[in-house]
Amino acid sequence: MRLLVTGRDGQVAASLLAAGQARAGVEVVAIGRPELDLAWPDTIIDAIAGAKPDIVVSAAAYTAVDQAEDEPDLAFAVNATGAGKVAEAAARLGVPVIHLSTDYVFDGTKADAYIETDPTAPLGVYGASKLAGEQAVASANPRHLILRTAWVYSPFGKNFVKTMLRLAADRDEISVVSDQWGNPTSALDVADAILHAATMLHRNKDFAGFGICHLAGSGETNWSGFAGHILDTSLKFGGPWARVGDITTMDYPTKARRPANSRLSSAKFGAAFGWTAPDWQKSAREVVHRLVSGGSNGP
Template sequence: MRLLVTGRDGQVAASLLEAGQARAGVEVVALGRPELDLARPDTVIDVIAVAKPDIVVSAAAYTAVDQAEDEPDLAFAVNATGAGKVAEAAERLGVPVIHLSTDYVFDGTKADAYVETDPTAPLGVYGTSKLAGEQAVAAVGPRHLILRTAWVYSPFGKNFVKTMLRLAADRDEISVVADQWGNPTSALDIADAILHAAAMLHRDKDFAAFGTYHLAGTGETNWSGFARHILDTSLKSGGSWARVGDITTMDYPTKARRPANSRLSSAKFADVFGWNAPDWRQSTEKVVRRLS
């Protein structure tokens, strides 16, 4: 099974490349800039066609949430038009596409975890552009999996875990928002889930459960609780540590609004694919130990 993943330097792409090396019969090919540039959507289809994948994983995205407020045209070119072109490339090849989306398609006002059928209402340009990407992917053809995830971290790229470890090396105390809740999700787990789902799609040419799914870590916390677990794990591993002080969203203003509730129910994915993410604490410890 040959998987092509867009976004060579992204957390999910890097995790898929690593995971693919450990799987017999799996080849993961990552394409990124300059060869594949979603900001130049006219180039996407031909580049993907040359790779001849069995499944396309659409992971590349514009993810600078605050910067997107100042660069809406670029965010939409990558996250909406570009994503649609990736799906079109897969459709032309007659293969499924697995597209990564985000909790930011919701406004965070729901009291419970979001399910796939809940109304979307993004708060900013980033979430709006990602929702437009979902719609573009779905419009191309039925053979798609749209996987919404949240609070992604890994040993690769820039992410919250790396930021906390870096700050703890220089500070005695770190102030972290305590009134935003979600499911920390390891890109290593996302990669494992994608490979699991891709294998099912590859085996079952009559697979009929295409559509939108939530895929996030098991269990919930707020950002400050996440930070405390990161730093306590780091301390146990001989790494940096700092106290975490709770603050509110109002105490940490950002250009783009964030949803107060990013919790996603992954029950549908577990039911259809028979895969559950580990508890977020366990996955966090695995990544922190690699980084310490």
């Protein structure tokens, strides 16, 4: 099975490339700029067709949440128009597309974990552009699996875990928001889930479960609790540590509003594919250990 993932430097793309090397019968190929640039749709069809994939994973995206408020045209060009073209390219080849989306399609006002049929109501440009991307992907390719995930971290790229470890090396205390809740999700787990689902899609040409699924870590916490677990784990492995102080969202204003509740129920994905993410503390411990011990393969 030949899996093509858009984007080279993203956390999921890097995790897929690493995971693919350990899977017999699986070849993961990443393609990105300049050969494939989501901001330039004319590059997309030919780049994907030339790779001859069995499955396309649409992982590349505009992810600068605050900056998107100042660059709405670029955010929509990449996350909506570009994503739709990726799905169209897969459709032309007669292959499924697995597209990554986000919890930011919701406004965070629900009391419980969000399910796939809950009404969407993005709070900002980033979420709106990703929601438009979901719609474009669904319209372009009936064989689509849209995976909404949240609070993604990994040994690769820029993410919350790396930020906490970096700050702890220079500070005694770090103030972290405690009134936003979600499911910390390891990109390593997302990659494993994607490979599991892609194998099923590749083997079963009559798969009837296409659509939207949520895919997030098991268990929930707030950003402050996540930070505390990261730093306590780091200390156990000889890494940096700092105290974590709770603050509110009002204490830490950002240009783009964040959902207070980003919790996602992944029950639908589990039922469809027989895969459930590990407990978030376990997955976070693995990533922290890799970073503290110098085991990261990414920047």
